[in-house]
């Protein structure tokens with residue numbers, strides 16, 4: 406493997422860098438006026454995801470302002486169910502709405518056969534970006550983890566308690582296992598294609614990992630992620646994978662050990678000293694400033710940034726938030742954050 410000169414990739418390979426490389430989850434989005442303008446031009450949110458010119462443009466917008474060390478492909482985790490043939494829409498002010506999968510008949514309606522044709526515009530965006538980003542910026546491809554994507558597919562929307570998704574997991578175990586097998590296959594195929602079009606690292610978002618008890622966490626969070634990591638390592642060696650088992654608490658440790666991810670993204674609830682001792686000794690850590698501190702800004706934000714840097718900056722580390730930037734975030738606060746991280750002297 407040639408030694409990378411990109412700080413983000415060096416950190417993922419285990420180097421400690423001062424200052425650490427940084428990017429922010431949801432760095433492209435509604436908090437930026439230029440995003441809102443492109444989004445209005447594109448039409449619906451999915452029209453934006455499937456238009457390579459517009460999707461490339463919104464990916465680049467935050468890089469121009471803040472000089473992040475990584476660009477993340479602009480798309481969504483729910484393009485995979487859409488590509489499998491499920492009806493997916495994003496309703497203004499409501500979030501995602503899907504025709505739910507609740508029976509074997511519903512599942513029979515989904516198929517891998519049109520996956521790559523449907524996702525071709527996303528691959529084109531990745532290819533565009535790999536030419537358009539600055540030479541020291543790394544390009545991250547991503548997908549939702551099978552469990553998190555399955556929650557939306559089964560519930561038909563966001564959920565607070567995952568009653569229907571867990572209902573299927575516990576009560577229709579065979580059907581749930583079939584859906585997960587389909588998602589593991591589709592997600593792997595999708596990520597390999599992103600890599601072939603220029604993605605240099607992969608992040609797997611398991612936003613709802615924290616909803617599962619330990620035995621189901623082991624089977625449906627750790628298991629599918631481990632098989633995706635193993636497949637990428639076998640078929641595209643050298644491409645690092647970051648996992649984000651959000652709100653997994655103490656189970657972060659088993660997740661890291663058993664999936665063998667190259668990096669782990671920490672949500673804001675993960676204690677910093679524990680992460681340094683128990684996780685950063687095993688892989689690169691990424692995180693974990695509370696996104697609401699960036700809405701507040703000022704000295705509260707500065708103190709939060711410094712706490713994270715002091716605790717995690719002495720080992721392999723990528724500065725990030727603990728979850729995505731929220732729409733009310735003032736862009737000037739992000740500029741202040743960027744200056745503070747770039748000015749860190751250890």
Ligand SMILES: Cc1c2[nH]c(c1CCC(=O)O)Cc1[nH]c(c(CCC(=O)O)c1C)Cc1[nH]c(c(CCC(=O)O)c1C)Cc1[nH]c(c(C)c1CCC(=O)O)C2
Pocket residue numbers: 429430431432433434435444450477478479480481482483495499500501547549563610612729
């Ligand atoms: C659970 C999840 C989704 N999508 C995603 C996750 C996992 C990460 C997380 O937990 O945030 C991942 C995602 N979604 C988006 C990105 C783009 C890249 C980036 O981080 O800049 C990424 C990596 C764009 C988006 N995805 C969405 C937007 C807002 C859509 C708009 O412009 O109206 C963006 C910029 C929509 C979306 N997409 C999703 C929901 C629930 C919603 C509605 C809620 C909301 O509006 O924030 C599903």
